[in-house]
Amino acid sequence: MHREMEDFSWPWQYQFPPFFTIQPNSDTRKKQLEAWCALVLSYLKQKKSHSVDVTEIQNSPLFNNKEINRKLPPDGVYAVFEELQKKGHLEWKDQKTRKQCLIMWRTPEEWGKMIYDWITSKSMTNTVCTLYELSNGDDSEGQEFHGLEKWLLLRALQTLEQQGKAEIINFDGNEGVKFF
Amino acid sequence: MHRRGHGIGAIKNKNLAQARYKDKGTLLAEDQFAQMAKQMETFRGHLEEFAAKHKDDIKKDPQFRIIEVCLATSHRNGGLIGLEELRDRLVASRGKRSQDISLDDVFCAIKKLKVLGNGFTVIPVGKTYLVQSVPGELSMDHTTVLQQAQEKGYVTKTDLLTKLKWEEERAVRTMNFMVKEGLAWIDDQAKERQYWFPSFFPYNTFAA
Numbered sequence: 065m066h067r068e069m070e071d072f073s074w075p076w077q078y079q080f081p082p083f084f085t086i087q088p089n090s091d092t093r094k095k096q097l098e099a100w101c102a103l104v105l106s107y108l109k110q111k112k113s114h115s116v117d118v119t120e121i122q123n124s125p126l127f128n129n130k131e132i133n134r135k136l137p138p139d140g141v142y143a144v145f146e147e148l149q150k151k152g153h154l155e156w157k158d159q160k161t162r163k164q165c166l167i168m169w170r171t172p173e174e175w176g177k178m179i180y181d182w183i184t185s186k187s188m189t190n191t192v193c194t195l196y197e198l199s200n201g202d203d204s205e206g207q208e209f210h211g212l213e214k215w216l217l218l219r220a221l222q223t224l225e226q227q228g229k230a231e232i233i234n235f236d237g238n239e240g241v242k243f244f
Numbered sequence: 245m246h247r248r249g250h251g252i253g254a255i256k257n258k259n260l261a262q263a264r265y266k267d268k269g270t271l272l273a274e275d276q277f278a279q280m281a282k283q284m285e286t287f288r289g290h291l292e293e294f295a296a297k298h299k300d301d302i303k304k305d306p307q308f309r310i311i312e313v314c315l316a317t318s319h320r321n322g323g324l325i326g327l328e329e330l331r332d333r334l335v336a337s338r339g340k341r342s343q344d345i346s347l348d349d350v351f352c353a354i355k356k357l358k359v360l361g362n363g364f365t366v367i368p369v370g371k372t373y374l375v376q377s378v379p380g381e382l383s384m385d386h387t388t389v390l391q392q393a394q395e396k397g398y399v400t401k402t403d404l405l406t407k408l409k410w411e412e413e414r415a416v417r418t419m420n421f422m423v424k425e426g427l428a429w430i431d432d433q434a435k436e437r438q439y440w441f442p443s444f445f446p447y448n449t450f451a452a
Contacts, residue, residue, distance in 0.1 A: 076320075076445070080429070080440065080442070080445055081398075081431040081433065081434070081438065081440060082429035082430055082431040082438075082440045083429075084431075084433060085429075085430055085431050085432045085433060087429055087430065088423065088430065089423050089424060089426060091426055092423075092426050092429060095319060096429075133433070134431075134433050135433070
């Protein structure tokens with residue numbers, strides 16, 4: 065397992081063999097899917113990864129616990145992904161074939177709020193900066209959104225735009241943002 | 245503050261209650277009902293006031309804390325918690341300065357709860373006990389299955405047919421009930437379907 069996963073704490077369900085069988089009782093299944101959703105999000109958060117290949121992740125430790133010899137079957141994985149999609153955490157890159165998806169363990173709205181709160185705390189409203197400066201500059205070093213992938217940063221800023229808190233602009237050929 | 249007893253919700257509830265009474269063949273006059281509703285409201289207000297005033301005392305009470313732990317864990321185990329797990333969670337919730345709590349202490353507290361008619365039952369399983377906190381009938385057959393499951397944390401239909409000498413129909417009916425009640429989960433990745441009980445499953449953290 066990769067180093068970043070060494071101190072990952074698995075929930076009790078992960079060692080529980082039935083967790084890897086989609087439950088027939090609807091109340092139990094609801095709890096099961098909720099637990100799976102939470103596990104998928106925290107696993108990907110630990111890996112700092114958003115891009116998911118379904119086949120690859122099905123075979124990863126996330127859905128495949130070799131210690132207890134249990135693996136969530138494909139229809140189970142898709143049931144979990146459908147649930148994540150409903151909650152706004154998942155987007156298919158290929159809606160028809162559903163082999164690749166983006167899983168946002170933090171929604172664009174949540175990222176947007178975090179960024180805006182930080183901007184406000186630094187009294188940086190009414191200033192302009194490039195997208196690169198925002199996510200990769202020295203200033204934001206240590207912030208959770210530091211190093212955020214550009215596509216997600218843009219989504220986050222778009223939610224702020226909708227709230228009238230920012231405007232995505234282009235200046236000197238650079239993509240940037242103005243905060244209000 | 246939101247005024248209780250008024251608004252659409254209250255009217256709907258009142259109509260529903262009226263309908264229920266009518267179904268039972270009892271016709272209450274309009275103003276009799278209104279008076280009853282008002283009394284209930286007053287009573288509820290007093291109860292809430294009492295609870296708020298004595299919040300700290302109530303929270304220290306062992307019976308209350310047992311109910312709290314059972315409620316907090318029931319989504320995981322369907323309302324059946326092992327006595328040791330219950331004790332461990334009570335100790336953990338109390339913090340460092342408290343005295344240790346023995347299994348006997350927990351047992352006594354639960355006995356008191358039973359007297360209050362709270363629907364708490366203690367089920368002997370092997371060397372230990374399960375505390376049932378959800379209302380509902382657990383028959384002898386269900387209890388027997390729990391005792392059987394205590395060893396490995398699960399049972400199979402074959403276990404019931406061979407070790408308990410049950411007939412197929414009885415085994416199926418009993419296990420379907422336990423799955424339906426959320427007490428058991430199914431595992432289909434073994435040689436034969438296994439019915440697992442979270443109540444017996446070792447827990448590592450006290451996270452919900």
